[in-house]
Amino acid sequence: SQQGEEDPQALSIQEGENATMNCSYKTSINNLQWYRQNSGRGLVHLILIRSNEREKHSGRLRVTLDTSKKSSSLLITASRAADTASYFCATDRNSGNTPLVFGKGTRLSVIA
Amino acid sequence: GAGVSQSPSNKVTEKGKDVELRCDPISGHTALYWYRQSLGQGLEFLIYFQGNSAPDKSGLPSDRFSAERTGGSVSTLTIQRTQQEDSAVYLCASSRTSPGELFFGEGSRLTVL
Numbered sequence: 182s183q184q185g186e187e188d189p190q191a192l193s194i195q196e197g198e199n200a201t202m203n204c205s206y207k208t209s210i211n212n213l214q215w216y217r218q219n220s221g222r223g224l225v226h227l228i229l230i231r232s233n234e235r236e237k238h239s240g241r242l243r244v245t246l247d248t249s250k251k252s253s254s255l256l257i258t259a260s261r262a263a264d265t266a267s268y269f270c271a272t273d274r275n276s277g278n279t280p281l282v283f284g285k286g287t288r289l290s291v292i293a
Numbered sequence: 294g295a296g297v298s299q300s301p302s303n304k305v306t307e308k309g310k311d312v313e314l315r316c317d318p319i320s321g322h323t324a325l326y327w328y329r330q331s332l333g334q335g336l337e338f339l340i341y342f343q344g345n346s347a348p349d350k351s352g353l354p355s356d357r358f359s360a361e362r363t364g365g366s367v368s369t370l371t372i373q374r375t376q377q378e379d380s381a382v383y384l385c386a387s388s389r390t391s392p393g394e395l396f397f398g399e400g401s402r403l404t405v406l
Contacts, residue, residue, distance in 0.1 A: 211392055214394070222399060223398055224395070229393075269336065279392075280326055280349055280391075281395060284335055285334060
């Protein structure tokens with residue numbers, strides 16, 4: 182069953198604009214991860230944020246985590262056409278050794 | 294190899310046939326996952342191997358699906374008596390620790406006619 186749900190399902194922006202994607206989840210977690218998938222390819226890990234962290238940066242990526250609201254956001258600043266992809270959040274339940282469960286993803290289109 | 298390797302990359306089969314999909318994880322990675330992704334959809338968890346522990350099979354959709362991991366390395370996902378709804382991309386991933394960063398293969402695209 183889906184643990185994380187991304188919002189919006191699809192997002193279209195102009196190059197240079199910022200893109201914000203959100204993820205909500207249901208149960209307590211150890212950490213939350215964001216992945217990117219280019220069409221027809223495997224997923225690539227972007228960033229991991231632990232449950233005791235509130236914000237993390239990596240290059241043009243900024244991730245926030247609000248455990249009280251069970252939500253996370255991924256911000257891509259100064260977007261480029263090459264950022265066009267699907268973005269997924271993944272969580273593991275905070276109860277023993279559990280697998281990562283992915284949401285349905287946000288399809289981002291960056292128009293040059 | 295340097296990354297997770299999956300084979301075949303594409304498989305077309307007839308309804309009712311059995312198929313085997315192979316995953317060769319990154320050397321030293323103790324955790325191995327299988328996911329399924331239908332066209333334009335998210336990832337559906339199938340099965341998870343962690344070290345010598347019993348696998349978590351809670352995501353397998355039916356008893357036609359099974360998987361094994363031999364010697365803590367290569368894994369094979371077997372689908373018996375394939376159905377058209379089994380058509381999807383089957384993704385394998387491995388990680389050094391669990392939970393941790395997953396490294397994905399490029400997937401095996403299965404088409405059941």
